[in-house]
Amino acid sequence: MQIQINTDRNVEGHEKFSHQVETKIKDVLNRFSKHITRIEVHISDENSDKGGMNDKRCLMEARMEGRQPIAVTHQATNLSLAVHGAVDKLKNLIEGTLGRLDNH
Template identity: 60%
Template sequence: MQIQINTDHNIEGHEAMAAHVSSIVESALSQVSDHITRVEVHLSDENSDKKHGNVDIRCMMEARLEGHQPVAVTHHAEALHPAVDGAADKLCRLIDSTLGRLRDQKSHKE
């Protein structure tokens, strides 16, 4: 599973942050990683120009599943790490649900 991390100009994309984000994604998706070819993580600070408001960090994750359409989730939080954690949890649940539906459809066709 390949992990690509993108940040806007308001978030510093240094190596330590990228390594931490990658480890969160790998850990959260470890059970379904066999079905994922790539995960794209997009991090942005939506209120950087306003300097107020608590929930301004946005983490969007998109997973590309083998042989299927990509799935994506978004999570907002007050800081980078909770935003990444929340998005990773949502993505894991979405992939579990998607793979479950695909299994059910396959078993009904047989």
């Protein structure tokens, strides 16, 4: 499972933050790793330095073997919450998708 992390120009993509994001994704989605070929993460700060409520956004797209890509997005007051929300949504979506396949 490859993980690619992209940030917009308003987010400082520090190595430490990227490593934290990658670790969180691996911790939550590891059990699905044989089904997932790649995960793309897009992190942005929509209001830049102006601030605002829920202006941090994390979009995650999972590419699964033999299936169309699936994507989720989550907005929050800080980058960490945006990432955690998105990875939880992605986990639920993958569980639902693979669960439906197991039932057929």
